[in-house]
Amino acid sequence: MPSCALTCGPSRAPPTLVNRCPIVKFQPDTLDGTNVITRHDVDALWVGNVRFGHSLLVPWAGTVLPWAPARPEDLVAEHFEALLALQPELVIFGSGPRLKFVAPALMRALIDRRIGVETMDTPAACRTYNVLASEGRSVVAALLLPRQA
Numbered sequence: 001m002p003s004c005a006l007t008c009g010p011s012r013a014p015p016t017l018v019n020r021c022p023i024v025k026f027q028p029d030t031l032d033g034t035n036v037i038t039r040h041d042v043d044a045l046w047v048g049n050v051r052f053g054h055s056l057l058v059p060w061a062g063t064v065l066p067w068a069p070a071r072p073e074d075l076v077a078e079h080f081e082a083l084l085a086l087q088p089e090l091v092i093f094g095s096g097p098r099l100k101f102v103a104p105a106l107m108r109a110l111i112d113r114r115i116g117v118e119t120m121d122t123p124a125a126c127r128t129y130n131v132l133a134s135e136g137r138s139v140v141a142a143l144l145l146p147r148q149a
Contacts, residue, residue: 033061034060034061034133034134035047035048035058035059035060035061035062035064035133036048036130036133036134037058037126037129037130037141040122040123040126042097042148043145043148044145045122045126045143045145047064050064052064052066052145053145054066054067054070054145054147055067055068055069055070055143055144055145056141056142056143056145057082057083057086057140057141057142057143058129058140058141058143059086059088059139059140060088060132060133060136060137060138060139060140062086067079067082067142067143067144069144070144070145070146070147071096071144071146072095072096072100072102072144075102075106076106077105077106077107077108077109079106079142080106080107080108080109080110080117080142081109083109083110083115083140083142084109084110084113084115086140087138088115088138088139088140089115089116089137089138089139090115090116090117090118090132090137090138090139090140091110091115091116091117091118091139091140091141091142092118092120092125092128092129092132092139092140092141092142093107093117093118093119093120093125093142094120094121094122094123094124094125094126094141094142094143094144095119095120095121095122095125095144096121096122096144096145096146097121097122097123097146098121099119099120099121099124100119101119102119122143122144122145125141125143126141126143129141
């Protein structure tokens with residue numbers, strides 16, 4: 001059985017492909033100083049290695065902040081106005097375990113300043129936030145985590 005000239009080991013590839021061992025380059029999946037959401041469950045979110053059991057504001061860099069609302073029904077305009085201090089170009093709003101849109105009037109402070117707002121369920125918001133943060137975007141995830149009874 002032919003072997004790859006590098007370290008791939010025995011190959012079942014046709015002889016013309018034997019010496020074409022794929023070269024794989026691994027890159028870290030984090031950027032220094034960038035917050036990464038590493039896990040989400042029904043009752044918790046992890047940013048890096050830290051577990052949080054409540055709703056969060058996760059800026060692309062800096063301190064992760066608690067966010068008071070737990071459900072879309074708890075939201076008031078002041079909750080979204082608080083995001084202005086983080087100076088995002090884009091806010092990813094995670095509405096909880098299911099997609100639920102909130103009244104645009106609640107997000108008026110962001111809209112008036114031409115800050116983009118995307119609404120999705122919290123698991124999708126976590127994934128989307130990570131992609132945008134890894135691209136170096138000034139993104140904030142505003143994530144609702146319902147309180148468990």
